[in-house]
Amino acid sequence: MLLTANAMSRRMRFGLYLTTGVIALFLLLPIVFIVLLSFGSSQWLVFPPPGWTLKWYMQFFSNPEWMDAAVASLKVAVLTTIFAVALGLPTAFALVRGRFPGREMLYGLFTLPMIVPLVIIAVAVYALFLKLGYTGTMFAFVVSHVIVALPFTIISIINSLKLFDQSIEDAAVICGASRLQAVYKVTFPAIRPGMVAGALFAFLVSWDEVVLSVMMASPTLQTLPVKMWTTLRQDLTPVIAVASTLLIALSVLVMVIAAAVRRRNEVSA
Amino acid sequence: MKMTATASRQSTPVEGASGATGSAPGKAAAMKHSASLTQRWRGSSNLLPALLFLGLFFFAPLISLLLRGVLEPTPGLGNYAELFANSAYARVLINTFAVAGLVTVFSLLLGFPLAWAITLVPRGWGRWVLNIVLLSMWTSLLARTYSWLVLLQASGVINKALMAMGIIDQPLEMVHNLTGVVIGMSYIMIPFIVLPLQATMQAIDPMVLQAGSICGASPWSNFFRVFLPLCRPGLFSGGLMVFVMSLGYYVTPALLGGAQNMMLPEFIIQQVQSFLNWGLASAGAALLILITLVLFYFYLKLQPESPVGSSNSR
Numbered sequence: 025m026l027l028t029a030n031a032m033s034r035r036m037r038f039g040l041y042l043t044t045g046v047i048a049l050f051l052l053l054p055i056v057f058i059v060l061l062s063f064g065s066s067q068w069l070v071f072p073p074p075g076w077t078l079k080w081y082m083q084f085f086s087n088p089e090w091m092d093a094a095v096a097s098l099k100v101a102v103l104t105t106i107f108a109v110a111l112g113l114p115t116a117f118a119l120v121r122g123r124f125p126g127r128e129m130l131y132g133l134f135t136l137p138m139i140v141p142l143v144i145i146a147v148a149v150y151a152l153f154l155k156l157g158y159t160g161t162m163f164a165f166v167v168s169h170v171i172v173a174l175p176f177t178i179i180s181i182i183n184s185l186k187l188f189d190q191s192i193e194d195a196a197v198i199c200g201a202s203r204l205q206a207v208y209k210v211t212f213p214a215i216r217p218g219m220v221a222g223a224l225f226a227f228l229v230s231w232d233e234v235v236l237s238v239m240m241a242s243p244t245l246q247t248l249p250v251k252m253w254t255t256l257r258q259d260l261t262p263v264i265a266v267a268s269t270l271l272i273a274l275s276v277l278v279m280v281i282a283a284a285v286r287r288r289n290e291v292s293a
Numbered sequence: 294m295k296m297t298a299t300a301s302r303q304s305t306p307v308e309g310a311s312g313a314t315g316s317a318p319g320k321a322a323a324m325k326h327s328a329s330l331t332q333r334w335r336g337s338s339n340l341l342p343a344l345l346f347l348g349l350f351f352f353a354p355l356i357s358l359l360l361r362g363v364l365e366p367t368p369g370l371g372n373y374a375e376l377f378a379n380s381a382y383a384r385v386l387i388n389t390f391a392v393a394g395l396v397t398v399f400s401l402l403l404g405f406p407l408a409w410a411i412t413l414v415p416r417g418w419g420r421w422v423l424n425i426v427l428l429s430m431w432t433s434l435l436a437r438t439y440s441w442l443v444l445l446q447a448s449g450v451i452n453k454a455l456m457a458m459g460i461i462d463q464p465l466e467m468v469h470n471l472t473g474v475v476i477g478m479s480y481i482m483i484p485f486i487v488l489p490l491q492a493t494m495q496a497i498d499p500m501v502l503q504a505g506s507i508c509g510a511s512p513w514s515n516f517f518r519v520f521l522p523l524c525r526p527g528l529f530s531g532g533l534m535v536f537v538m539s540l541g542y543y544v545t546p547a548l549l550g551g552a553q554n555m556m557l558p559e560f561i562i563q564q565v566q567s568f569l570n571w572g573l574a575s576a577g578a579a580l581l582i583l584i585t586l587v588l589f590y591f592y593l594k595l596q597p598e599s600p601v602g603s604s605n606s607r
Contacts, residue, residue, distance in 0.1 A: 026502045026512070028413075028499050028502075032413075033512060036512060040409060041410065044407055044410035044422060047406060047407055047483070048425050050403070051483060054440035054444060054480070055428070055436075055437065055440070057443070057444060058437075058439065058443070069443050071449075071450045110342075114342060115339065115340055115343040117336065118336050118337055119340075121336050122335065122336040122339075123335070124334045124336075124337045134347070137347070137351055139589050140355070141541025141542075141543075141585060142541065143561055143562060143578075143581075144541075144578045144581060144582060146562075147562065147565050148355045149350065149351075149354050150565070151357070151361075151571070152350070152354040167350050168350075171347070171350055171351050228431060231433075234543075234544050252436075253435065256548065268433065268439055271435070271436045272432050272436050275432050276428065279431050
């Protein structure tokens with residue numbers, strides 16, 4: 025009745041669809057708005073813009089501070105992705121295949137960085153790196169990002185590893201492959217969707233990370249969100265809209281890739 | 294691995310026999326024990342890299358941060374006493390809960406119709422609504438907050454539109470106050486309501502609702518007395534998750550909120566960055582962690598099963 029569209033009264037259905045439409049627009053509003061503003065000619069972010077221009081993009085790409093920040097962001101995100109997958113992969117194997125006691129607790133332990141508020145992780149790691157003199161280094165950025173990205177890769181890989189029947193790997197071993205060869209040539213290709221999803225999550229988490237980065241940043245090394253954050257506190261220049269649009273564009277791109285990978289997998293399965 | 298398990302089971306009687314005939318039954322039992330022990334802990338060494346990493350860079354700093362709350366500036370519970378005694382700090386606590394509560398209510402109200410519509414129309418435009426929810430979830434938090442800052446400011450589009458329509462004649466103050474924080478955060482939390490709630494709704498058998506209406510329930514009472522109670526698990530777990538997350542948010546309250554409605558995360562950062570008062574910051578952090586973990590425990594109690602636990606039955 026309430027869960028079969030055709031059986032619902034017309035008035036009720038109309039009301040629900042209208043509400044949904046309005047809320048969906050509300051969800052889209054800030055995203056579309058900021059992308060449009062980045063092309064608007066008004067310095068004061070007047071909307072609708074009096075004209076359209078690319079000058080904020082030129083300002084962004086010709087300003088070494090913004091460019092350095094963008095490059096640093098990419099570097100940190102790529103390194104974070106690599107390390108999060110490298111650490112997450114063996115962990116997922118151990119948690120799914122191991123039969124040792126306390127796996128539940130360990131799983132909770134590994135996902136704890138997802139639950140503990142970011143601010144607290146940021147302050148704690150900042151205190152450590154302050155003592156070691158590592159603040160403002162690439163190392164500090166990557167380490168702090170890997171902490172929060174790791175649960176995402178572990179969970180994604182666990183999910184696809186659980187779907188993989190281990191007897192296929194065992195069959196490869198019986199047929200003469202070494203365990204390592206079997207894992208590498210049979211299991212890894214089979215769980216690739218989980219690995220890719222985990223990598224994409226890790227990338228996005230790092231790419232968009234603000235709180236940890238603000239604490240780790242120095243005047244010489246900052247990521248794009250940090251540069252946006254510090255600029256935002258002074259004025260609302262349209263160049264921030266450009267940076268926002270770039271952040272959004274990359275997130276959308278990563279999401280489309282993730283969807284494509286998922287679809288290809290559903291087809292092949 | 295299954296093969297080795299059978300192999301070790303077969304070897305057990307042999308060991309038992311040799312133990313009975315041999316002079317050292319205890320030794321054999323010990324050997325068997327250690328064999329099953331290595332069997333049991335097999336594969337656990339794969340955990341070491343991640344454990345080492347988190348231990349060094351997550352748990353150790355976290356514990357040392359929490360210790361500073363009872364050690365600095367003087368050992369004792371002074372920081373905690375100050376946190377609760379000072380009325381300005383108490384207001385931070387109250388404000389944190391108030392904002393998280395309001396955000397939870399609004400995101401539940403806004404997320405419910407979306408989850409319902411997606412369940413009702415799983416293909417076609419319902420799929421698009423789901424995509425919009427996912428897009429919003431994965432779009433940069435900072436970008437969306439900046440956008441709200443521009444939208445809500447005194448000379449922003451929303452104020453101008455309202456004034457042009459003649460609804461207001463003075464711009465409303467919608468940023469740097471409670472309104473701004475609640476709008477911005479409710480917006481951000483909607484996806485975290487929609488996804489669990491939609492999963493719950495999908496699992497409801499439509500026939501149950503049909504039965505309700507056949508038995509004479511009006512759509513109204515069918516909604517409140519059948520549908521809503523069936524959605525309760527999703528509403529609870531989504532709402533609880535949003536509440537917990539809202540308690541710990543920093544970026545959105547810092548940008549859209551004002552000085553007079555500071556939340557706990559901002560307070561912690563301010564103590565560290567501006568006042569270098571690590572003791573008080575640590576006490577605040579301990580409080581935030583405690584609340585978060587207690588609420589998260591309840592959240593887990595609501596979940597049907599743990600992702601690794603279920604593989605036990607294999």
